[in-house]
Amino acid sequence: MKKIIILVLVVALTVGVLPLWHYLKANKATPEEVFNEYVRQFSQQNYEEMFKLISEGDVETYDYTKKSFTEKYHAIFSGIETSSIEVLSKELLYEDDSETYKGLFKVKINTFLGEVSASYQTFFKEEKTKDGKEWKIKWNPSLIFAGMEKGDKVSAQSFLPQRGEILDRNGNPLALDKDVYEMGIIPGKLGESKEAEIIKLSAYFKIPEQRFRQALDQKWVTEDIFVPIAVMPAEFQPESLDEDLPGVYFQTKRIRYYPEKDRAAHLIGYVKQATSEDLKKDADHVYTSGDYIGKSGLEQVYEKQLRGKKGGIIQIKNEKGEQKSILKQVDVINGKNINLTIDAALQSNMYEAMKQDAGAVSAIHPLTGEMLALVSYPSFDPNLMVSGMTAEQWKAYSENPQLPFLNRFSSLYAPGSTFKAITAASGLTAGTTFPEKKREISGLQWRKDNSWGGYFVTRVKEASPVDMVDALSYSDNIYFAQEALEMGAANFEKNASTFGFQEDFQLPIHLKKSQLSNDGIENEVLLADSAYGQGEVLMSIVHLGAAFTPFVNDGNMVMPVLIKEENNKPIDKPVISSEVASTVQKALIQVVERGNGTAHNLKTAKEVLAAKTGTAELKSKKGEDGKENGFVVxxxxxxxxxxxxxIVEDVKNRGGSHYVTAKIKPVLDQYLTENE
Structure with missing residues (x-):
């Protein structure tokens, strides 16, 4: 036996040149040329062209026509979701004794289960035609896959993994797979007047008529087949129907379900069916049409861990359905659960407290950094994202002026007077601020000198003299503006920036980057405004909460964490001295304890609370009437x-920060009682 060198045919692709097969046919193709062309057409999945290269007599022996032959190949290789066939090797051998040619080639087939290696051997025969003799491939079923015989089939089964759950700190599910009812129609049982029944069902289920019509107009629909219309709410039971509805049937369907609904939507996110764009980006061929994929929130961030890995089997079966051989088998790997530090009960209670007002709440354990709640209001029901919104539902969300799709706990706000605690700590660190130092301040307006033009710092209460504790208790803007000017921009920026302004908190949620200024504090007016949390200061409420942890932890800022893991150790960074932290904490306690303190309405016998409230004006220029946001830490x-x-947005003429403290007090009191 000796090897024949394989010829690589190069045919100029110019206008008027015949297709390659016609070229081969016209020039009495050699076995080498036929073999090369057969392998090429197979690797490109051009089964119609491949058919031209094989002996039709052999195909007929196995009861195939050209049409059924190509359909067979298409069915098998599309059934295993072949994305590509790569030729690994090929060679043509000549047997001297029998004067026969044998072609050997190996390929790598990329399927829904990954790579499948396959080896083939072909033999050749010369057949008489009206133009003489032509070399043809001798075909048999083993050229589909080795070992196949007449009557054999290729069976492909996919085993889907169970998506991991997202759980709160107590093991309560925030995202899970759940069996619900899907409502559908069997067209033949709708009755004589189908149009009238559609109108009736549309009104009964509050589903647009168009959805019924579009579903029933699909090409595959027949009179006796179940046609899905809509996924019902998780609590729905068919027994609850109070009318006879001809043609309506229900079947169970497993979907992703979010028990907290809108109360945790911005945090948990949702899944949706993979789009064509998702499939194009999927270089590893993880997804196929109909798969669900995390589209926002933690569902998106932890998609790889949650989704698990598909399993399946590609096997050859005989006519009786018995297994002959396994081409590829992959065990299914279920997704992993994601355990959060969130307290679902606190999350829910805070969301309910925020109702009617746009705003956000974050809660953190000040010693461990564990995030206990992350609330954004208003919100949306992520279950509708999974099952599909009606046009009316989408319109209600998208036209809501309070922007329910906006994630407010990751947004940036001017923190207002809550920032004064950071200014106080910065001044104490710089050695320019002392608790006992008093400032003589008269009136409700102040400016340093005429160089400020018509710009004044204002305060809401007239008092003099004023010390640091007074200024924090009833929130004196003028006091802190003067302290910042004495401190100087360099010291102010240096000390304030240590409170997390340089931190990437590395949370699995998107947080916009906080800032002290746009491009440095370069004038006195900006420095004065920055001292009480306006100017160009912007912070997320997650960062603002973390920035207050040094006042609880002897000067160390605890990094927030959201994922609950065994042996979690708090990560903290020194920001201020323990003496400065203690001094500021004592002053913040007076904000609650003093009768004129801005957070006095939070006072409780259950605990000694420390707090700082604030409002931030939103206006483009001095003197205009703008909106106000209210804060409390x-x-x-x-x-x-x-x-x-x-934070609660737009609290002007509604009590300012007192409106915010009144909203959160019941939930805070309940939490403190339950955790005594």
Whole structure:
């Protein structure tokens, strides 16, 4: 036996040149040329062209026509979701004794289960034609896959993994797979007047008529087949129907379900069916049409861990359906659960407290950094993202002026007077601020000198003299503006920036980057405004909450964490001295304890609370009438267990920050009672 060198045919692809097969046919193709062309057409899955190269007599022996032959190949290789066939090797051998040619080639087939290696051997025969003799491939079923015989079939089964759950700190599910009912229609049982029944069903289920019509107009629909229309709410039971509805049937369907609904939507996110764009980006061929993929929130961030890995089997079966051989088998790997530090009960209670007002709440354990709640209001029901929204539902969300799709706990806000605690700590660190130092301040307006033009710093309460504790208790803007000017921009920026402005908190949620200024504090007016949390200062409420943890932890800022892991150790960074932290904490306690303190309405017998409130004006220029956002940061000091940060938008003429403290007080009191 000796090897024949394989010829690589190069045919110029110019206008008027015949297709390659016609070229071969016209020039009495050699076995080498036929073999090369057969392998090429197979690797490109051009089964019609491949058919031209094989002996039709052999094909007829196995009861195939050209049509059924190509359909067979298409069915098998599309059934295993072949994305490509790569030729690994090929050679043509000549047997001297029998004067026959034998072609050997190996390929790598990329399927829904990954790579499948296959080896083939071909033999050749000369057949008489009207033009003389032509070399043809001798075909048999083993040229589909080795070992196949007449009547054999290729069977492909996919085993889907169970998607991991997202759980709160107590093991309560925030995202899970759940069996629900899907409502559908059997067209033949709708009755004589199908149009009238559609109108009736549309009104009964509050589903647009168009959805019924589009579903029933699909090409595959027949009179006796179940046609899915809509996934029903998780709590729905068919027995609850109070009318006879001809043609309506229900079947169970497993979907992704979010028990907290809108209360945790911005945090948990949702899944949706993979789009054509998703499939194009899927270089590893993980997804196929109909698969669900995380589209936002933690569902998207932890998609790889949650989804698991598909399993399946590609096998050859005989006519009786018995297994002959396995081409590829992959065990299914279920997705992993994601355990959060979130307290679902606190999350739900805070969301309910925020209702009617746009805003956000974050709660963190001030000693461990564990995030206990992350609330954004208003929100949306992620279950509708999975099952599909009606046009009316989408319109209601998209036209809501409070922007329910906006994630407010990751957005940036001017923190207002809550920032004064950071300014106080910065001044104490710089040695320019002292608790006992008093400033003589008269009136409700102040400016340094005429160089400020018509710009004034204002305050809401007239008092003099004023010390640091006074200024924090009733929130004196003028006091802190003067302290910042004495400190100087360099010291202010240096000390304030240590409170997390340089941090990438590495949370699995998107947080916009906070800032002290756009491009440095380069004038006195900006420095004065920055001292009480306006100017160009912007922070997320997650960052603002973390920035208050040094006042609980002897000057160390605890990094927030969201994923609960065994042996979690708090990560903290020194920001201020323990003496400065203690001094500021004592002052913040007076914000609650003093009768004129801005957070006095939070006072409780359950704990000694420390807090700072604030409002931030939103206007493009001085003197105009703008909106106000209200803030509060509050934590327990005896046995620290929670540090809560809240913002409510547009509190002007509604009580300012007092409106915010009144909203959160019942939930805070309940939490402190339950965690005594």
């Amino acid at each position: 509050v934590f327990d000091t005896k046995s620290p267990s929670i540090l809560l940060t809240a």
